[in-house]
Amino acid sequence: MESKQHNEKPDKLDPSKDKLLEDLRHILLEKDREELERLKYILETPDELEHYTASIIDKRVEQRVERLRQEFRSEFGEPVEKIIEQKIEMSKNELLDVLTPVFGKMIRKYISLQFKLLREQIEKQLKKLKNTPKNFWYWFKSKFTGVNQGDLILEELDKPKIEAIYLIQKQSGLLLGSYARESVADEDMIAGMLTAIKAFVEDAFQKEQQELELIEWENYKVLIQNFNSYYIAVALVGNIPADYRIDLEQSMGAFVEKELQDKNFEEVDSEITQQVSTKIKEHFKLEEAND
């Protein structure tokens, strides 16, 4: 009983005591409580949390990325680049998904940077290599020959046929003389475009000593023979046997030696162009046994 009574005592006293304690706690711990609430709020509110931790995490990520960047190349550079190359067709996200579990989130940044650089390079190359000739040839094909598809197939079975010959000043791309089997799109423009493509390809492959000698597009081939200040471009359809090509190249050499020795093309003049055109016609007609 006693114990019970004793036990009851505090029970009875409790409410006021508790209240007192509670008040005291309030007073004493008010600051801490506020702080706690604030921390709790920060922890539970993603935006807040990010705000407070971003700079620290960023810094650490930055440091790790920097370290990875330094070590990565030697450690993983080659395999990663290989994978990137293989997966270049895949979208960026798919690629990152393949790689992320392996290397973790922190190198995402590095990979996307590498990916971007690689893609830029590849795109640059593709743009250089694909588009220019394609656009040109599309135009070339439609405007230049006027030969329909059926005729072309027949011609495939036939001997090669010269469609056109151009003598073009090397650097300026100005037309010095020409011959065309059929009436064509503007020859001045063809000369300029051919020169642009030639310059482009030579530049893209960085082979200054080596000059472009052949452009192929479907049934068309343009043989290019370079001389000092000009070049000759011969557009052909059909297959070109090696001996035919050798003959043609010799014929070009002979033409230059015989007909152009005395020519000074410092200023490109329509009178000169006409003279040269006539000579081309005379000289190469002999070569066109199949025409």
Added chain:
Amino acid sequence: MISKKVILTGSFGVGKTSLFRRFIENKFDEKYLTTIGVKVDKKVVEVGDRKLTLIIWDIAGEVKQDKVPTAYFMGTHGLVYVLDLTRPDTYKNIAEDIEYLQKISPKSTIKVVGNKCDLLESEEALEKVLAEIPVPCNFTTSAKTGENVETLFAELSAAMLA
């Protein structure tokens, strides 16, 4: 009749193709179709009593001129450097670009052209922009309205024949 090679160069989107089209076909299009590679066209102009064939190369714009294959500039007689009067980025490299072009193509006549002048509301606005461009503009043009386009090519032709 003699022929001269003219090349249009400058940053992307400044209006090289538009000036080219305005001059050759007297047309203009609001649509922007960036040039890939090179397009060559020609036009016969008269300078006094002489006729001259201009073979004009319209090339893809690059932010800096040393990105353009050097060979394009070889054997060039006239060089038109086009900038966009409304985009400072298109003339921030101009001084070094011009110096570079003079070096690789020392014989050519170079003209600096500020295009899209139709977009500047007033003479004062134009003056203000011109003052900011590090080298003097030889012409201010608009491919849209055609302003000064004929004059540009006429004066360039005359200079190339001189």
